Amino acid sequence: MRNEQTPFTLDTAQRELEAIREMVRPCMQCGTCTASCPNAFAMKDPPRTLWRLLLLGFEEEVLAHGPFWMCSSCYTCALRCPRGLPLTEAMAALRRLAARRFPRTAGRNAAFYETFMDNVRRYGRVQETALMTSYFLAMKNPFLPLEYAPLGLRMLGKGKLHGPSAAQKGELQPLFDKAAHKGERP
Amino acid sequence: MKYAYYPGCSLRESAREFDVSVRAVMERLGAELEEIPDWTCCGASAVASLDERLALGLPARNLALAERASPGLDILAPCSACYLNLLTAQRAIRTSREARAEAGELLSAEGLSAPAKGGTVRHLLDVLINDAPPEAIRDQVVRPLTGLRVAPYYGCQILRPFRVFDDPERPSSMEPILTALGADIHPWNMGGRCCGASLMATHKETALVHVGEILRAAARTDPAAEENAGDAEDAARGADVIVTVCPMCQMNLEAYQGQALRAREGGKPVTVLYLTQLMGAAMGLAPEKTLLDKSLAVTGSFRSRLAGLKEPSAPLAQEA
Ligand code: SF4
Ligand code: SF4
Numbered sequence: 058m059r060n061e062q063t064p065f066t067l068d069t070a071q072r073e074l075e076a077i078r079e080m081v082r083p084c085m086q087c088g089t090c091t092a093s094c095p096n097a098f099a100m101k102d103p104p105r106t107l108w109r110l111l112l113l114g115f116e117e118e119v120l121a122h123g124p125f126w127m128c129s130s131c132y133t134c135a136l137r138c139p140r141g142l143p144l145t146e147a148m149a150a151l152r153r154l155a156a157r158r159f160p161r162t163a164g165r166n167a168a169f170y171e172t173f174m175d176n177v178r179r180y181g182r183v184q185e186t187a188l189m190t191s192y193f194l195a196m197k198n199p200f201l202p203l204e205y206a207p208l209g210l211r212m213l214g215k216g217k218l219h220g221p222s223a224a225q226k227g228e229l230q231p232l233f234d235k236a237a238h239k240g241e242r243p
Numbered sequence: 244m245k246y247a248y249y250p251g252c253s254l255r256e257s258a259r260e261f262d263v264s265v266r267a268v269m270e271r272l273g274a275e276l277e278e279i280p281d282w283t284c285c286g287a288s289a290v291a292s293l294d295e296r297l298a299l300g301l302p303a304r305n306l307a308l309a310e311r312a313s314p315g316l317d318i319l320a321p322c323s324a325c326y327l328n329l330l331t332a333q334r335a336i337r338t339s340r341e342a343r344a345e346a347g348e349l350l351s352a353e354g355l356s357a358p359a360k361g362g363t364v365r366h367l368l369d370v371l372i373n374d375a376p377p378e379a380i381r382d383q384v385v386r387p388l389t390g391l392r393v394a395p396y397y398g399c400q401i402l403r404p405f406r407v408f409d410d411p412e413r414p415s416s417m418e419p420i421l422t423a424l425g426a427d428i429h430p431w432n433m434g435g436r437c438c439g440a441s442l443m444a445t446h447k448e449t450a451l452v453h454v455g456e457i458l459r460a461a462a463r464t465d466p467a468a469e470e471n472a473g474d475a476e477d478a479a480r481g482a483d484v485i486v487t488v489c490p491m492c493q494m495n496l497e498a499y500q501g502q503a504l505r506a507r508e509g510g511k512p513v514t515v516l517y518l519t520q521l522m523g524a525a526m527g528l529a530p531e532k533t534l535l536d537k538s539l540a541v542t543g544s545f546r547s548r549l550a551g552l553k554e555p556s557a558p559l560a561q562e563a
Contacts, residue, residue, distance in 0.1 A: 095437050099449045127446060130288065131437035132403035136411055145404065152292040169444045173289035174297070181283040183252035192444070208498050215537050217257050225283050231352035232304060236296040 080147045081108040090134035100124035125151040126166040168195045178233045181225025247313035248276035251325035253490035260534035264519035267532035272375045279309045285328040288441045300349035302332035310361035317362035323400040323489035326366040369408040380423040385527035387425030394429035394461045394482035398492040424525040429482035433460040438495040454503035459510045484514040497540035514545040
């Protein structure tokens with residue numbers, strides 16, 4: 058899907074980064090977000106630190122560390138931030154930026170989301186069985202399917218695995234084209 | 244009560260039991276569902292991480308189809324991720340001229356226009372608690388869930404970021420429904436705790452930590468009840484079942500139990516069902532309407548507890 062997307066220029070990156078900085082500029086470093094984040098333990102730079110680094114201009118480090126890939130969009134930080142900052146949106150914006158600016162480090166993380174959206178473009182409705190198959194292929198990790206295999210067998214037993222349905226196949230291509238095309242304009 | 248119905252992809256795939264039980268329970272409550280014709284994926288929890296334009300366009304398309312086919316009807320979404328995506332797009336289109344123009348532009352490829360009017364996007368739980376009074380639910384109960392202890396699990400997306408029908412920190416909207424079914428409520432504070440969502444696909448080890456904590460909290464005995472001497476036997480057990488209202492929460496909590504409990508301090512398996520499956524069981528709906536056999540986590544002790552409840556009386560006859 059990536060090659061159908063907007064050609065990515067440094068300019069766009071700078072603009073997007075600036076927009077993210079604006080989202081968190083009023084941060085007063087109280088730490089409520091980090092204390093509330095269920096995934097902070099797994100992040101190299103937990104939320105409060107992340108905003109600080111961004112505002113101080115350490116975006117390269119932040120993008121390379123990728124703590125935002127550990128965000129599960131639970132909105133707890135945004136709910137509790139005394140400044141009312143849109144922190145979950147900032148995390149998502151960082152993921153979009155990193156997926157294009159650091160495709161290599163983002164690879165493992167972005168692969169699932171990209172495979173997912175590709176499945177949507179193709180079938181109109183998510184076809185879970187086909188999705189997991191392409192995800193395993195995209196990850197190029199021969200052991201990954203094993204990790205999910207016991208579940209796969211149980212799903213099979215429950216009649217929950219099947220071939221993709223063609224009911225809405227191709228239905229979303231015009232919308233995807235439009236979205237990709239629109240981004241090409243300066 | 245009539246709604247435009249948006250099942251969403253999961254309900255057509257791994258969450259069929261949710262779709263079937265929602266339709267059956269809504270029918271029992273006298274509601275009519277008009278499925279949105281040719282609906283497509285809303286972008287789920289993936290789109291916001293990749294593409295802002297599609298994050299608006301994918302839900303907007305479904306809102307536009309609903310407006311065309313069922314003008315003025317509220318849009319009912321049982322999946323929390325679909326609900327949040329549809330609601331976010333609807334609010335953006337209604338409040339921002341820019342978003343409205345962008346949605347219009349994206350949908351023009353198919354001859355649709357930005358859905359600026361139309362009914363409000365609502366989650367199943369919102370509809371159940373606000374459009375059906377608890378008495379209406381109680382009236383349908385033929386097999387009260389007496390003695391069954393239920394842990395209501397809400398997840399994130401119906402509580403946050405939009406405060407619509409429940410308290411985002413201390414949710415309680417399922418309690419009147421569960422009480423109407425005759426069940427007891429497991430006292431816990433994990434109802435609004437994140438299940439790990441799509442981290443289960445990208446960083447499983449992290450998501451398993453959340454699932455483990457939620458399962459252990461459900462199995463935990465209630466310290467208050469334990470002090471209550473007379474209740475000794477009852478206090479000795481935790482929840483009999485966790486109920487969910489979201490296919491992603493359901494999948495994370497039911498399908499990865501073994502791994503989540505092995506990963507840390509261990510713990511007991513817990514039955515996890517969709518709220519509407521449990522409602523259906525209390526309403527005496529036929530097994531093919533509750534589809535308990537499709538669920539991945541139903542323990543033997545739960546089955547025997549359910550079987551031990553008073554046999555369904557008269558209204559079941561209508562089912563045959
Ligand atoms: S809660 Fe808000 S103000 Fe406090 S550190 Fe986090 S972002 Fe900054
Ligand atoms: S939205 Fe993301 S960053 Fe914020 S608390 Fe939840 S997981 Fe943490």
